[in-house]
Every structure is written in structure tokens, then in C-alpha cells.
Amino acid sequence: MPLSKSMTETGRPDAPNLADAAAHIRSAYVHIPFCARWCPYCDFAVVEGRDDSTDRYVRAVVSEIESEPAWGELGAIFFGGGTPSRLAPPLLGSIVEAVAERFGVADTAEVTLEANPEDWTEDLASGLVAQGFTRVSFGAQSFDPVVLTALGRAHTPDHIVRAVEAARSAGFSSVSLDLIYGTPGESMDSWARTVEKALGLEPDHLSAYALTVEPATPLGMQVRRGGAAPDPDLQADMWERAVAAAESACLVRYEVSNFAKPAHACLYNLGVWAQGEYLGFGLGAHGFRDGVRRRNVKRLDTYVERIESGLGAVQGTEVIGGWAAEIERLMLGLRRAAGVTSGAGGEALMASDSGKRLVDAGVVGLSGDRLVVTRPLLTDEVVRAVLALGEYP
Amino acid sequence: MTDQSRIRNFSIIAHIDHGKSTLADRLLERTGAITEREMREQVLDTMDIERERGITIKANNVRLEYTARDGASYVLNLIDTPGHVDFSYEVSRSLAACEGALLLADAAQGVQAQTLANAYLAVEAGLEVIPALNKVDLPAADPERVAEELVGILGGDPDEVLRLSAKTGLGVDDLFEKIIREVPAPVGSVEAPLRALVFDSYFDAYRGVVCYIRVVDGRISAGERLRFMASGEEYNANEVGFLTPRAVSVATLGPGEVGYLITGAKEIDRIKVGDTITSVAYQATAPLPGYSEPKSMVFSGLYPTDGDDFERLREALDKLRLNDASLHYEPESSRALGFGFRTGFLGLLHMEIVRERLEREYDLDLVATAPSVAYRVVKPSGEAIEIHSPQDLPNPGEVATVEEPYMRVMIISPSEYIGAIMDLVTNARGDMVNMTYLSPERVELVYHVPLAEVVFGFFDSLKSRTRGYASMDYEISGYRASDLVKVDILLNSVPVDAFSAVVHRDKAYEYGKKLVDKLRELIPRQLFDVPIQAAIGSRIIARETVRARRKDVLAKCYGGDISRKRKLLEKQKEGKKRMKMVGSVEVPPEAFVAALKVDD
Numbered sequence: 002m003p004l005s006k007s008m009t010e011t012g013r014p015d016a017p018n019l020a021d022a023a024a025h026i027r028s029a030y031v032h033i034p035f036c037a038r039w040c041p042y043c044d045f046a047v048v049e050g051r052d053d054s055t056d057r058y059v060r061a062v063v064s065e066i067e068s069e070p071a072w073g074e075l076g077a078i079f080f081g082g083g084t085p086s087r088l089a090p091p092l093l094g095s096i097v098e099a100v101a102e103r104f105g106v107a108d109t110a111e112v113t114l115e116a117n118p119e120d121w122t123e124d125l126a127s128g129l130v131a132q133g134f135t136r137v138s139f140g141a142q143s144f145d146p147v148v149l150t151a152l153g154r155a156h157t158p159d160h161i162v163r164a165v166e167a168a169r170s171a172g173f174s175s176v177s178l179d180l181i182y183g184t185p186g187e188s189m190d191s192w193a194r195t196v197e198k199a200l201g202l203e204p205d206h207l208s209a210y211a212l213t214v215e216p217a218t219p220l221g222m223q224v225r226r227g228g229a230a231p232d233p234d235l236q237a238d239m240w241e242r243a244v245a246a247a248e249s250a251c252l253v254r255y256e257v258s259n260f261a262k263p264a265h266a267c268l269y270n271l272g273v274w275a276q277g278e279y280l281g282f283g284l285g286a287h288g289f290r291d292g293v294r295r296r297n298v299k300r301l302d303t304y305v306e307r308i309e310s311g312l313g314a315v316q317g318t319e320v321i322g323g324w325a326a327e328i329e330r331l332m333l334g335l336r337r338a339a340g341v342t343s344g345a346g347g348e349a350l351m352a353s354d355s356g357k358r359l360v361d362a363g364v365v366g367l368s369g370d371r372l373v374v375t376r377p378l379l380t381d382e383v384v385r386a387v388l389a390l391g392e393y394p
Numbered sequence: 395m396t397d398q399s400r401i402r403n404f405s406i407i408a409h410i411d412h413g414k415s416t417l418a419d420r421l422l423e424r425t426g427a428i429t430e431r432e433m434r435e436q437v438l439d440t441m442d443i444e445r446e447r448g449i450t451i452k453a454n455n456v457r458l459e460y461t462a463r464d465g466a467s468y469v470l471n472l473i474d475t476p477g478h479v480d481f482s483y484e485v486s487r488s489l490a491a492c493e494g495a496l497l498l499a500d501a502a503q504g505v506q507a508q509t510l511a512n513a514y515l516a517v518e519a520g521l522e523v524i525p526a527l528n529k530v531d532l533p534a535a536d537p538e539r540v541a542e543e544l545v546g547i548l549g550g551d552p553d554e555v556l557r558l559s560a561k562t563g564l565g566v567d568d569l570f571e572k573i574i575r576e577v578p579a580p581v582g583s584v585e586a587p588l589r590a591l592v593f594d595s596y597f598d599a600y601r602g603v604v605c606y607i608r609v610v611d612g613r614i615s616a617g618e619r620l621r622f623m624a625s626g627e628e629y630n631a632n633e634v635g636f637l638t639p640r641a642v643s644v645a646t647l648g649p650g651e652v653g654y655l656i657t658g659a660k661e662i663d664r665i666k667v668g669d670t671i672t673s674v675a676y677q678a679t680a681p682l683p684g685y686s687e688p689k690s691m692v693f694s695g696l697y698p699t700d701g702d703d704f705e706r707l708r709e710a711l712d713k714l715r716l717n718d719a720s721l722h723y724e725p726e727s728s729r730a731l732g733f734g735f736r737t738g739f740l741g742l743l744h745m746e747i748v749r750e751r752l753e754r755e756y757d758l759d760l761v762a763t764a765p766s767v768a769y770r771v772v773k774p775s776g777e778a779i780e781i782h783s784p785q786d787l788p789n790p791g792e793v794a795t796v797e798e799p800y801m802r803v804m805i806i807s808p809s810e811y812i813g814a815i816m817d818l819v820t821n822a823r824g825d826m827v828n829m830t831y832l833s834p835e836r837v838e839l840v841y842h843v844p845l846a847e848v849v850f851g852f853f854d855s856l857k858s859r860t861r862g863y864a865s866m867d868y869e870i871s872g873y874r875a876s877d878l879v880k881v882d883i884l885l886n887s888v889p890v891d892a893f894s895a896v897v898h899r900d901k902a903y904e905y906g907k908k909l910v911d912k913l914r915e916l917i918p919r920q921l922f923d924v925p926i927q928a929a930i931g932s933r934i935i936a937r938e939t940v941r942a943r944r945k946d947v948l949a950k951c952y953g954g955d956i957s958r959k960r961k962l963l964e965k966q967k968e969g970k971k972r973m974k975m976v977g978s979v980e981v982p983p984e985a986f987v988a989a990l991k992v993d994d
Contacts, residue, residue: 211949213948237944270952279953281954286954287953287956287957332951332956332959333951336947361978378945378946379945379946380947381948381963385963388963389970
């Protein structure tokens with residue numbers, strides 16, 4: 002079923018027909034790696050202190066877009082980072098324009114950027130709206146100054162409040178907040194206040210992520226040296242707290258970590274979770290088109306030099322077919338509240354002993370022909386159980 | 395056939411790492427048995443595991459031709475012996491084929507308990523024992539002191555003790571001369587009916603069973619019809635010969651000679667090591683003194699992680715047994731682990747080696763239960779049974795007494811550690827038998843200790859308490875009644891037979907608590923709370939809970955994470971596949987040997 006206007010404009014974010022129809026959205030991801038400083042938990046492709054290269058980088062991205070084979074009209078563009086809000090609106094606008102020229106962008110398209118609250122001004126906000134942005138996702142992370150410091154963030158809770166107001170008055174049609182829970186030292190009370198303050202700003206969308214220790218980060222290093230690590234049990238409590246609070250604020254949980262008001266689910270992400278196709282531009286970006294996943298080089302200079310010398314930035318490709326495709330379908334689809342149609346992997350699981358144990362433990366169940374994870378925090382266990390069954394029976 | 399007066403048959407007795415294999419290499423080189431180009435280090439150790447662990451498991455033999463200083467040439471048969479205490483059974487087999495033994499001690503480390511135990515075996519077997527010091531070229535060597543120790547044990551003059559360096563070849567010629575001078579030549583009768591001792595055998599995929607034999611009387615010729623006196627089996631001698639170490643086939647082996655025999659027998663069980671071979675045409679009336687069957691001391695349940703591998707495990711054990719007559723096994727089933735084999739071993743090292751070979755050479759994934767010893771249970775009716783597995787211990791009402799095997803444990807240590815050793819032995823429920831000073835600094839201590847205690851980390855504790863300086867040997871000394879109880883483990887309220895253990899009553903609480911703690915660490919969190927309980931009968935003596943896993947999902951999964959995340963889950967799945975399902979609980983294989991390490 003194709004994506005209809007009624008689904009995106011009025012539908013519940015966790016509706017199965019929306020979840021499945023999102024597979025038809027064509028979208029693009031654009032990576033903007035520049036940051037004022039590297040947050041200690043982040044393992045994305047970022048650069049610090051390289052703002053002198055922004056113009057050259059944007060030219061390279063535009064040229065990468067121009068060399069991509071033609072495609073149909075895009076329904077979503079997502080600028081992630083790094084910190085996209087470090088670039089001036091005209092620079093970001095030139096990328097949006099290049100995408101529009103190359104592929105066409107639907108009138109109803111969702112055009113998102115990630116932003117740091119401390120960068121955000123009214124001028125910036127209106128400039129971005131003028132360049133075609135419709136949605137902003139703020140890296141709020143916490144409303145507790147102590148936690149923000151622990152996370153290496155430069156903003157204060159006030160910055161977040163002002164940023165949301167500015168985005169609204171500039172005309173952004175969807176405002177989202179990212180929060181992080183389980184930072185060592187963050188108490189349940191602190192998290193509860195963060196959630197309450199975030200919801201008090203009436204965001205259209207909320208992402209609440211458990212702090213994850215990635216090995217190749219300063220945080221990973223600290224933990225290896227015996228520093229405090231997030232406590233998974235406390236994080237489970239915090240997740241439950243966030244779910245309850247979000248629901249009472251009419252935000253529907255539609256994925257493990259994502260909540261939205263009706264008509265505000267992130268289309269770009271819905272597309273990815275439905276195994277939809279997306280193009281990836283910029284360093285470290287991944288794309289998925291015609292059953293092939295490709296990833297770009299991760300170093301800024303390499304990326305720019307390769308594009309400038311006409312080599313292309315793709316570092317590797319992987320054909321996703323057969324069992325791998327089925328595993329990914331479940332791995333992504335089961336993260337959604339809407340679940341996923343059972344298919345070969347789901348049917349094999351439900352017929353197996355391990356599947357029965359998961360059903361008995363209340364982790365997974367069938368709702369019609371859909372496999373739905375009923376204890377979302379144990380989603381990975383379900384996917385591993387499918388993997389353990391081996392290839393197609 | 396070689397003239398007996400020109401034959402010398404000898405073994406080398408040495409502690410692990412005291413250089414026996416290196417010395418054997420030198421002897422082979424010196425006599426030109428192998429050229430330098432063929433020289434691999436430690437030629438006599440053929441199995442990979444032997445090379446890796448630096449120990450010798452299977453007895454092996456080689457014939458050396460040596461021209462002495464007097465101009466006469468001699469045939470020297472070097473019969474290799476295992477150095478580890480678990481294999482004393484194989485040592486005595488090898489010694490029975492010899493007239494002499496070289497007692498090799500490291501000139502820095504001195505005599506070790508196992509060396510001493512094997513030296514006693516040699517003396518008891520009536521062998522001429524030649525003491526020698528190895529590694530005299532090392533800076534830490536103290537030949538005077540160690541020579542004193544050796545003569546303290548064997549008698550003689552310290553100055554007469556040979557000084558060798560197997561590494562440089564120093565003293566090797568003197569060693570040959572001394573062997574020729576002091577080891578008696580064999581004195582068999584050429585005319586008497588054939589009597590040859592099978593002192594080892596192995597299974598060759600192409601040739602079938604290969605016997606290593608020592609001809610005592612008469613002669614053995616290719617083509618002859620042979621009779622194995624104990625088993626009553628008859629075979630043709632398809633081929634006889636000796637090893638140089640290459641196999642050299644000959645028409646006849648005469649009295650005093652050592653070599654190999656191929657009969658075409660395909661099953662090693664048909665040929666008993668220790669049997670006497672005679673000729674069908676000209677039969678001996680009495681066999682040579684044989685060996686007692688080796689007795690399994692330690693038992694463990696071996697189970698395939700994947701139940702479908704049961705038959706493969708059986709075949710692998712059958713094949714291993716072809717080369718290891720001391721391996722005993724019988725099928726058993728466990729509610730927790732399915733079908734497997736209760737397997738008897740000579741000791742812990744033997745157990746480890748067998749398990750490693752099964753996994754490595756036969757590509758099996760195994761779960762081994764905690765080792766147990768053989769208990770003797772006397773029922774109220776007076777009937778006595780032997781049990782090899784804790785789960786077979788009858789309920790308290792059906793037991794009058796339980797007896798457990800005790801070991802005579804001999805420890806040699808620097809005297810400063812006597813206190814620490816006493817303390818260890820007391821903890822292990824042992825009694826002192828005697829104490830002898832070998833020198834003012836070194837002491838020999840003898841204790842009686844229950845085997846069950848020796849099995850559980852005793853040797854490791856001894857090593858750590860004496861900074862590695864003490865050495866140990868043990869032999870069974872008999873059964874004694876003890877106040878023993880069975881401690882059961884319940885996982886999610888279901889008893890898991892594979893975790894049951896027989897423990898002294900005074901230690902049962904501590905043991906139960908430690909094992910439960912250990913299991914709580916080893917058993918990963920599941921989808922629900924898993925209580926772990928230790929019980930004696932119906933009485934719970936310890937309890938812990940593995941709390942349910944609550945969070946097992948990555949925080950985010952977007953376009954850039956998908957491949958990486960799929961691969962991560964695939965990797966984690968491998969860990970999951972290793973798990974053994976016990977009821978509804980996933981248990982990692984290492985949990986089943988947790989009882990081994992409760993003291994860590």
C-alpha cells in the first residue's frame with residue numbers, strides 16, 4: 002500500500018499500515034560532520050575545529066549528489082551529524098537545492114536537520130525555513146546541568162527552551178527533542194525531571210536513547226579503565242518512566258526509543274525501518290539502493306579529495322539479499338511498535354522452541370499476521386533467536 | 395638378531411621440563427640415528443599436545459647403535475616414559491621392558507616428587523638406576539647440592555653422578571659409556587619358547603594395531619603364528635622390526651631386543667598391553683608377569699553440547715581408546731545434559747588431555763561435568779556398591795557408610811614452606827604420615843589425603859603456597875569411611891543432576907554457598923528470575939538469584955548502523971548457540987566445571 006496523505010497527516014505513529022507503507026518513501030541522508038567539540042560518547046564521523054573546510058565540504062557533497070544516477074522524487078531528507086546547525090542556512094540550502102534539482106522533492110516532503118540548542122537563533126531558524134527545512138531535532142540530551150556537563154555538552158536547559166520557542170515562531174512544522182538517559186551519576190529523579198521539562202515544551206516528537214558505551218570513544222576508554230558505566234537495570238527503569246510520561250503527554254511510542262504525536266512520526270526513519278531505500282551523501286554516510294548498501298569513507302580530507310578528483314566516496318558495498326535481508330527486515334521491523342509481518346523468519350521462530358520460550362516470557366507475540374515485540378527492551382534477544390535458527394528452513 | 399651381551403635397554407626418568415626430550419634428541423643425533431636435517435626438536439614426542447605442553451604421554455622407543463670407546467658396537471634401546479604423575483601406569487609398563495634407568499634431575503631445581511616416585515618404581519622393578527644431572531651449564535645450576543640429594547636417595551658417591559647438558563651435548567659420551575658399563579645386558583634364553591612382552595600399542599589407520607614388544611626369551615619371526623597368552627587370541631606376525639626412529643623391518647627379533655610387531659589386528663581391545671606373546675608352534679608354559687589394569691581415579695561426564703553429536707563422541711572415544719588403554723567410558727544420561735559418557739581417567743591431567751584431544755582432533759564441542767572420584771557405598775544390608783557419579787549416591791536412608799579413596803601424597807619442598815603445606819593439607823582433611831629432611835633446606839612430606847580433595851585444586855594451591863617450589867606425587871592408599879553428603883543444585887527449582895557433588899558434611903555449607911555464588915556469576919541473566927539453590931536432601935543450604943535481564947536492545951538503529959548491528963547480533967548468536975538448555979535456563983558449558991574452581 003503506498004503512503005497516503007491521511008496516514009502521514011492524521012494517522013497514529015504506531016499504525017501498521019503507516020509502518021509498512023513507509024517502505025515506499027525515497028529519502029536521502031546528508032552527513033554534516035562539523036562540531037564545536039567532540040562529545041565523549043559519540044562515535045559518528047565528526048570533525049572538531051575544521052570549520053574552515055565547510056564551504057569546500059558542501060561543494061563536495063553537492064558534487065556527490067550531482068553524480069548520483071537519477072531516481073524518483075524524494076519524500077524525506079535528513080541532515081545528521083556532527084552538527085548541521087553549525088553551517089549557515091545558505092550552505093545547507095545549496096545542498097537541499099542540489100537534491101531537489103537532481104531527484105525532485107515532494108511538496109509534502111519532510112526535511113529535517115539536527116541542531117544544537119546553543120547554536121540556535123531566531124535568524125538561523127527563519128533562514129532554515131526559507132531554505133526548505135520543515136523539521137528540527139534538537140540534541141537536548143538532558144535538563145540537568147550536571148548531566149549535560151558529564152555528557153560534554155555546551156548548552157544549558159535555558160538554551161533548549163529558547164531554541165524550541167524560536168523554531169516554533171520561525172514556522173518549523175515539527176520539533177523534536179533528543180534525550181539521553183543512564184549517564185553515570187544521573188539519578189532516576191533527575192531523569193524524571195528531564196522528561197517532565199522536555200514534555201512541558203510540548204515537542205511533536207521525542208527520542209529517548211539509553212546512553213551506549215561505544216568502544217572507540219573517550220567514554221569507552223574511561224569505562225575500559227574501570228570508570229563508571231551505565232547501569233542497564235536503571236536504564237530499563239528510566240525507559241519505563243519515559244514511556245509512561247510520554248503517553249500521558251499524548252506522545253505515542255512507535256519505536257524502541259521514539260515517540261511522536263499523530264502525524265509527526267519521522268518519515269525518514271520510518272522508511273529505514275521498513276527497509277525503504279535511501280541515498281547517503283557526505284563522509285561516513287550510508288545509502289541503500291537496489292538491494293545494495295554502500296558506505297562512504299570516514300575521513301574528511303579523504304572524502305573531499307576523492308570527490309574533487311572524481312573518484313567517488315564509496316568505501317565499500319554490500320549486497321543485501323536472501324537470509325541477510327530477512328534478518329534485517331525483522332531486526333528493523335521488530336523495533337517498531339507496529340511490529341512486522343511474520344514472513345519466513347518470523348514463522349520459523351514461532352514454530353521453534355526458543356520462539357515458544359520467548360512467547361511464554363511475554364517477549365514476543367503474534368497480532369494477526371504480525372510479529373510484535375511486547376517487551377521492547379528485549380528486542381535483540383528475539384532477533385538473535387531467529388539468527389540461531391540458521392538459514393531458511 | 396643381536397647378541398644379548400651387546401644390548402642395553404634403558405629408560406629416562408625425569409620431571410617435566412628437566413630436559414628428557416632434549417637429551418633424547420642428543421642421543422639420537424650422537425648415534426646418527428637421524429641426521430641433523432631430519433632433526434626436529436623433541437623427536438620422541440609425536441603428538442601435538444605433547445609438544446605444546448612439553449610432556450610425554452605415550453611411551454615410545456628407539457634403537458640406537460653406538461660404538462663404544464672399547465671399539466665394540468652396542469645396540470641401545472631407549473624406551474621413553476611419561477613424566478607426569480597421572481601416567482605412572484605407563485611408566486611401569488615402560489620400565490618392565492628395561493634393565494636400567496637414567497634418573498635425570500635438573501641441576502638447578504633438584505629432585506622433584508614425581509621423579510622420585512618414578513625412581514622408586516624403577517628400583518622396585520629391579521632396574522639399575524643411573525643418576526645424572528642435566529642443565530649443568532645454567533648459571534643457576536648447583537650440581538654439588540643436587541648430586542648430594544640424588545645419592546641421598548639412591549646411595550653412591552656424589553662425584554660419580556653424571557653431569558650433563560642436553561642442550562650443548564656435554565657429557566653425552568660419558569653417559570653412553572656408563573650405560574654400557576652399568577646397565578646389565580639382557581639374559582634371556584635363545585632356545586626357550588618365545589616370550590615377548592607387549593609394553594605398548596597404538597592404532598595406525600593403515601597398518602592396524604602396532605605392538606611395541608620386548609623379547610625376553612626365544613625369538614619372534616615374521617610369518618610366524620603367534621598366541622597372546624592372556625587373551626588367547628592368535629595372529630600371524632605380518633611384520634616385525636625396530637624403530638631408528640624410522641621403522642626397519644627385520645626377519646627376526648631375538649632375546650633382549652625391543653621392537654614392533656604388526657599382526658593385522660584391527661581392534662586394539664583384542665590386544666592387551668602387558669600380555670605375553672608366544673609362538674603357537676612352540677608354546678611357553680607361563681606368561682611373563684603382566685600389569686594390573688590401570689584403575690580410573692577420576693570420573694567426569696562428557697556430553698556433546700549438541701545432542702546430535704552423541705554418536706560422533708562415541709566414535710571419537712572408541713578411536714582414542716585405540717591408543718589409550720587407560721581410558722574407560724560407559725554411556726550415561728543426565729536429565730540436564732542428555733546422553734553422554736561417564737569417563738574414567740588416571741588423573742586430572744589425563745582428563746584434560748583427553749578432553750582437549752576430543753575437541754581438537756575430533757572437532758567436538760563438549761560439556762564436561764565436575765570431576766568426581768569413585769565412592770564405595772555400604773548399604774544397611776551390608777551390600778557394598780561403587781559409584782562413579784555423585785548423582786548415583788543413594789538417599790541417606792539407604793546408606794550405612796560411604797567410603798572414599800585416600801591417597802598417599804608425597805611432597806618435596808623447601809623446608810621454609812612446611813607451615814603453609816601443613817595448613818593446606820589440614821584444610822584438605824589430610825593426616826601426616828612422615829617427614830624426612832633430604833638436606834637441611836629440602837624436606838619430603840608424606841600425607842594421607844582424600845582423593846576428592848586432591849582432585850579439587852590441591853596441586854595448584856600447593857604450587858601457589860610454595861611459590862612453585864614444591865613438587866608432588868600421589869598413589870592410592872585405600873578406602874576410608876567419611877561423613878559424606880550429597881549436595882544438589884537446583885536451577886529454577888529443578889535439581890540439575892550434573893551439578894551434584896559428594897562433599898564432607900563439615901564442608902557442605904561452605905561448598906554449597908561458594909558453588910551457588912559461582913553459578914550466579916557464570917549463568918547469564920535470562921528472560922526471568924532464576925533462583926539457584928544448594929540443598930542436602932530437601933534442606934536448602936544456600937540460595938542466590940540471577941535477576942531477569944531487562945534491557946537487551948541497542949538504543950538506536952538507523953541507516954548507518956544496520957550492517958554493523960546485523961553482524962554484531964550474528965556474533966552474539968554464536969555465544970548463544972554454545973549454551974546448554976537446562977530446563978528453560980541457558981547455561982554456559984563452563985558452569986559445569988565451576989565446582990572445580992569454587993576456591994578461586
